[in-house]
Amino acid sequence: MKKKVCLLGSTGSMGVQSLEVIDELSDLLEVEVLACYSNADLLIRQAKKFKPNAVVIIKEDLYQQVKDALWDDDIKVFAGESSLCDIVEMSSIDIVLSCIVGVAGLKPVYRAICCGKPIALANKETLVVAGELMTQAAVEHHVPLLPVDSEHSAIFQCLAGEWNNPVEKIIITASGGPFRGKNADFLKSVTKEQALKHPNWSMGNKITIDSATLMNKGLEVIEAKWLFDATLDQIEVVVHPQSIIHSMVQFADGSVKAQLGLPSMKLPIQYALTYPQRESNKMPRLNFADYPSLTFEKPDTQTFRCLDIAYRASREGGNRPCVMNAANEVAVALFLQDKIGFNDIPDIIESQLAEIPFARPKSIEEYLEIDQEVRRRLQGSVIRGQGLERD
Ligand code: MN
Numbered sequence: 001m002k003k004k005v006c007l008l009g010s011t012g013s014m015g016v017q018s019l020e021v022i023d024e025l026s027d028l029l030e031v032e033v034l035a036c037y038s039n040a041d042l043l044i045r046q047a048k049k050f051k052p053n054a055v056v057i058i059k060e061d062l063y064q065q066v067k068d069a070l071w072d073d074d075i076k077v078f079a080g081e082s083s084l085c086d087i088v089e090m091s092s093i094d095i096v097l098s099c100i101v102g103v104a105g106l107k108p109v110y111r112a113i114c115c116g117k118p119i120a121l122a123n124k125e126t127l128v129v130a131g132e133l134m135t136q137a138a139v140e141h142h143v144p145l146l147p148v149d150s151e152h153s154a155i156f157q158c159l160a161g162e163w164n165n166p167v168e169k170i171i172i173t174a175s176g177g178p179f180r181g182k183n184a185d186f187l188k189s190v191t192k193e194q195a196l197k198h199p200n201w202s203m204g205n206k207i208t209i210d211s212a213t214l215m216n217k218g219l220e221v222i223e224a225k226w227l228f229d230a231t232l233d234q235i236e237v238v239v240h241p242q243s244i245i246h247s248m249v250q251f252a253d254g255s256v257k258a259q260l261g262l263p264s265m266k267l268p269i270q271y272a273l274t275y276p277q278r279e280s281n282k283m284p285r286l287n288f289a290d291y292p293s294l295t296f297e298k299p300d301t302q303t304f305r306c307l308d309i310a311y312r313a314s315r316e317g318g319n320r321p322c323v324m325n326a327a328n329e330v331a332v333a334l335f336l337q338d339k340i341g342f343n344d345i346p347d348i349i350e351s352q353l354a355e356i357p358f359a360r361p362k363s364i365e366e367y368l369e370i371d372q373e374v375r376r377r378l379q380g381s382v383i384r385g386q387g388l389e390r391d
Contacts, residue, residue, distance in 0.1 A: 004032035004092055005273065007119075008084070008108055010046055010101035011039035012205040012357035014122045014148070014265060018097055019046060022267045024281060032093050035084055037104070039061060044069040050073070053092065055083050058104070059367060081107070088112040095273065097148070098123045101206060102329060103371050106130055107198055112366050113137045113145075120272035122148035124219045129227030129322045130367050131175070146272040147227055151220050153268035154226060159183045162251065169255070170230055171248040172220055173240040174299060175200050177212040184303050187342045192335060195342065200243040209332045210306075215344050216301060218310020222321055223318035225314060232315055237307060244286065262286050305346040313353065318360040319370050320353065326374035327352035332385045352377065 005022060009015045009374045015036070035056035036043045047055050048072055054076035057066050063079035070077055077088060083128045088096050096112040097120040098105050105123035109128070114137055121127070126134055126144075138145050147153050151172050159167070178197050181186060195212045196205060203211070203327055210216035220233050238288050248258040261267055262284055270281065301308045306328070313320040331348040340348070352374050361367045 003273065004029060004091070004094045006033040006088055006093040006112075007031060007095045007099065008034075008035045008088075008096065008105065009037075009101060009123070010154040010164055010360045011036040011042040012101055014066040014269070017265050018269050018273075019050065020052070020100060020123075020325075021266050021273065025270065025274070025279060028196035031034075033087055033090065035087065035100075035108075035361075037100075037259065040065050040069075046181045047075050048073060054078060055346070056080075056087055056088070058084055065234075067162045078365055084108050085111045085267045088117060089115045093117055095120055097269075097273065098125050098126065099148075101204065103129060103326070104369060106364050106368065108203055110134065110137065113141055113143045116141050116143055116255050118144045118146065120146045120269075120291070122269070124149065124223055126323060127223045127226045128219050128325050128373060129371070130361075130364060131222065131321075133364065133367075135226050144275075145227060146275055147223075148265075148268050148272045149220060149223060150263070150265060152224060152227055155224065155249055157259045157271065158247070158249040158257040159228070162249075166252040167228070167230065167234065167249055168174055168252050169250040170235045171250060172217065172224060172225055172235065172237050173243070173245050174214065174246050175211065175243045175381040176241050177214065178300070179212055179304075180239065180300075182303070185341060187303065190336065190342045195335070198243070201265075203265075206329070206332055206337060207307075209335060209345075211340070214301075214304035215306035215310065215328055215345070218301070218307045221310055221327070222314045237299050239299050240294065242291055242294050244291055244294055261284060266300060306349070309346060309349055309353070316358065318358050318359065319356070319367070322361070322367050322370045323352050323374055324349055326371045327378065328355055328380040330375055348378065 007018055031050040031052045033054050034046055034052050038059040040062040056078045058081055059081040067077045088108050088111050095118045098109050099122045103125050105126050109126050147156050155170055163340040196208050198208050217237050224235055243263040245258045245260050248256050250256045311323040331345040
């Protein structure tokens with residue numbers, strides 16, 4: 001019996017790589033559902049190749065185009081956000097792989113957890129924004145949350161067979177991004193083209209900017225806290241520019257286990273989909289002679305303020321990580337539109353954290369309301385010169 005995958009966010013960078021993995025392991029895995037936001041052309045091509053039972057296009061005005069293109073392929077076509085939430089409950093689905101970018105991934109993943117579907121999680125926001133609700137529901141419904149983020153996959157792999165052994169520390173590695181070693185003055189005038197040149201990883205634009213600001217590592221610290229039930233004091237970030245060690249776990253006896261490999265998202269995707277099995281594949285192998293020196297340094301949190309902002313937001317809890325995440329998304333979008341400078345990103349996040357009062361959301365809907373409020377506030381701002389000020 002093949003494992004039937006529901007792939008949410010199939011047309012993004014992670015979704016496309018996930019389909020490559022499924023294609024290479026086609027005697028073990030098959031696509032049951034494909035869902036994307038608006039890239040109808042790619043969704044149609046993917047559907048014709050992988051022959052899922054159903055597809056969902058979230059942007060409803062594209063429904064007819066997709067429906068027409070797939071009319072003789074015997075594939076059900078649905079549209080809209082509520083269809084996305086309904087479809088994860090389909091009884092034929094064995095695992096839901098969420099590659100959706102942003103908070104749009106919250107509702108469908110929560111629904112999938114609540115109906116007992118195992119989750120392979122590539123969407124960071126799910127745990128950053130609503131980690132408490134998600135992990136509670138996962139425990140309640142006995143649902144495994146399998147990490148797809150490379151660092152968390154590494155930690156998960158280090159923990160395999162160690163479930164009863166106390167963990168002292170989780171050590172998350174960071175490449176440091178394209179501006180490692182630069183100072184705040186240099187960062188003032190960097191362009192999006194410079195920021196998008198990641199030294200090791202090929203990823204979507206938003207996460208590549210997050211990687212340059214170190215916010216990506218901040219989001220990953222929060223993700224790790226929920227996934228592995230760790231305290232923030234147990235989670236340490238170390239800069240490792242070669243990105244060969246994907247993360248580490250230090251146990252109570254002082255022993256440190258690390259997971260290594262070439263920087264590719266395909267291995268974490270495969271491990272989440274085939275867990276607990278390891279399947280052979282044709283991915284390139286790590287050759288140690290190509291990496292004569294693996295180096296480590298402390299992150300520069302004075303220059304790259306986003307990492308400390310994330311620790312602080314997570315420590316305070318409640319709506320803080322949600323506010324931070326939404327403000328960061330807006331700020332990154334503005335930076336990508338050349339409307340603000342690189343150093344304005346942490347300023348915008350801090351301003352929203354200062355202005356929006358602390359609260360403890362009780363439902364996914366309440367989290368999404370806060371997310372919307374941050375976006376509304378920032379849209380009401382005007383951009384003057386390099387800075388973003390309130391109207
Ligand atoms: Mn990562």
